[in-house]
Amino acid sequence: MCGIIGVENNDSAAVLTAAGLLTLQHRGEESAGITISGKEKMKTFKEMGLVSRIFNEETLNKLPGTAAIGHVRYTTSAKSSLTNAQPFQINCIHGNIAVAHNGNITNFFKIKHMLLKKGAIFSHTSDTEILLHLIAMSKGNLANIVADSIRKLEGAFSLVILKDKTLIGARDEHGFRPLALGKLDNSYILSSESAAIEVIGGTYLRDIDPGEIIVIENGRIKKSFFYKKPKEQSTCIFEQVYFSRSDSIMFGKSVKEARIKMGEYLACQMKNVKADIVMPVPDTGYFAALGFSRTSNIMFENGFVRNHYVGRSFIKPSQNLRDLTAKLKLRPIKEVVNGKKIVLVDDSIVRGTTSKRLIDILREAGAKKIHFALSCPAIISSCYYGIDTPNKEHLIAANKSIEEMRKYLDLDSLTFLSLDNLVKACSCDNKKEKLFCTSCFTGKYPTKISKERI
Numbered sequence: 001m002c003g004i005i006g007v008e009n010n011d012s013a014a015v016l017t018a019a020g021l022l023t024l025q026h027r028g029e030e031s032a033g034i035t036i037s038g039k040e041k042m043k044t045f046k047e048m049g050l051v052s053r054i055f056n057e058e059t060l061n062k063l064p065g066t067a068a069i070g071h072v073r074y075t076t077s078a079k080s081s082l083t084n085a086q087p088f089q090i091n092c093i094h095g096n097i098a099v100a101h102n103g104n105i106t107n108f109f110k111i112k113h114m115l116l117k118k119g120a121i122f123s124h125t126s127d128t129e130i131l132l133h134l135i136a137m138s139k140g141n142l143a144n145i146v147a148d149s150i151r152k153l154e155g156a157f158s159l160v161i162l163k164d165k166t167l168i169g170a171r172d173e174h175g176f177r178p179l180a181l182g183k184l185d186n187s188y189i190l191s192s193e194s195a196a197i198e199v200i201g202g203t204y205l206r207d208i209d210p211g212e213i214i215v216i217e218n219g220r221i222k223k224s225f226f227y228k229k230p231k232e233q234s235t236c237i238f239e240q241v242y243f244s245r246s247d248s249i250m251f252g253k254s255v256k257e258a259r260i261k262m263g264e265y266l267a268c269q270m271k272n273v274k275a276d277i278v279m280p281v282p283d284t285g286y287f288a289a290l291g292f293s294r295t296s297n298i299m300f301e302n303g304f305v306r307n308h309y310v311g312r313s314f315i316k317p318s319q320n321l322r323d324l325t326a327k328l329k330l331r332p333i334k335e336v337v338n339g340k341k342i343v344l345v346d347d348s349i350v351r352g353t354t355s356k357r358l359i360d361i362l363r364e365a366g367a368k369k370i371h372f373a374l375s376c377p378a379i380i381s382s383c384y385y386g387i388d389t390p391n392k393e394h395l396i397a398a399n400k401s402i403e404e405m406r407k408y409l410d411l412d413s414l415t416f417l418s419l420d421n422l423v424k425a426c427s428c429d430n431k432k433e434k435l436f437c438t439s440c441f442t443g444k445y446p447t448k449i450s451k452e453r454i
């Protein structure tokens with residue numbers, strides 16, 4: 001997964017972009033980068049690591065300009081390395097152009113093969129590189145170049161593209177990945193999440209529509225058009241479940257509200273369960289647990305202390321360090337859980353390893369009964385549109401029945417939110433709309449997936 005942002009017509013473009021990237025840090029912790037233009041020659045600065053480590057006064061002072069795009073990366077399709085870090089800046093017949101991409105291009109291998117046959121040279125393993133070649137080979141004005149290039153792509157892409165003072169935003173025809181538009185004084189902002197627009201002082205205006213290209217320059221929307229007739233919308237429902245910040249508006253709905261609703265529906269599904277407390281797994285389980293507690297009238301309790309300083313790769317989990325890793329990140333408060341019948345609420349089970357460790361340490365702290373409630377259905381299929389789900393053989397729900405999972409995780413009960421309830425929770429005005437990609441729960445994909453990827 002990745003986070004992207006673009007800011008134009010602003011003397012503080014680099015600082016605002018860096019602040020936006022900090023807000024989007026949860027979408028990718030492996031690398032971060034900013035490309036700046038509008039004053040001097042286009043320049044890109046990117047490194048491996050966290051935004052706060054890469055961008056400081058010194059590095060930002062070296063990025064003068066009025067328009068910028070930024071990217072944070074969490075590898076899903078290619079190697080995690082500086083060569084694959086974005087934005088990608090190229091110099092081609094159209095001048096200097098930079099691109100930042102969120103999503104996975106599903107016909108990547110087919111297009112790469114076609115380009116290789118034409119003599120193209122590749123230096124990255126990222127799927128975004130094919131877009132750079134397509135841009136370099138297209139003709140016309142910038143908007144036409146972008147439209148012509150992305151018309152050839154299939155799969156998931158939200159893009160911010162920069163050339164001189166022009167900022168372009170685009171979303172694939174299904175709208176898998178988000179892209180929001182905002183305004184800050186005389187500047188427009190594009191961002192994966194509305195929270196980043198608001199954090200930097202802007203106002204969220206709307207989402208870029210599936211299939212839309214928007215061209216922004218000098219604080220004005222120059223043009224907005226559809227590069228292809230939009231297909232039936234398939235926005236990723238996992239954004240609401242897990243990925244997005246709770247203070248974002250995602251596909252027209254507050255993420256916090258959607259998560260509260262997920263918890264309310266879960267409480268209805270589990271109305272026969274008797275428990276003393278409802279406890280979230282921090283942070284994503286928080287609002288679903290709140291919704292559960294309000295509907296069930298079972299007391300909400302915070303039974304975990306989370307250590308925010310534990311990085312993803314602090315310790316590579318080996319058998320004997322498993323408990324240490326789990327306890328370093330989340331530690332149960334014994335006084336809260338000891339002797340209690342608990343409804344534990346989390347967003348999802350992927351491999352099952354995190355849940356197993358959490359439940360083990362809760363039992364160790366004296367939990368009497370654990371009813372595990374998940375605010376989405378069982379994940380049985382990999383994502384080809386940009387969420388990092390492992391291959392099917394590593395997805396616990398693809399290989400075990402719910403009863404087998406319950407036993408393996410040592411639970412008193414295990415309940416997944418039904419797909420119907422999840423769709424209702426994420427839909428606007430409680431209407432059940434066919435707007436979401438739910439392929440990780442159903443195995444039914446809205447686009448063709450080329451064989452090489454499977």
Ligand code: AMP
Nearest residue numbers: 346347348349350351352353354355388
């Ligand atoms: P596990 O079942 O051990 O693979 O871990 C599942 C937990 O990881 C969930 O409760 C989420 O909080 C989190 N999670 C879910 N999807 C992802 C993802 N694509 N990348 C990173 N973490 C995730």
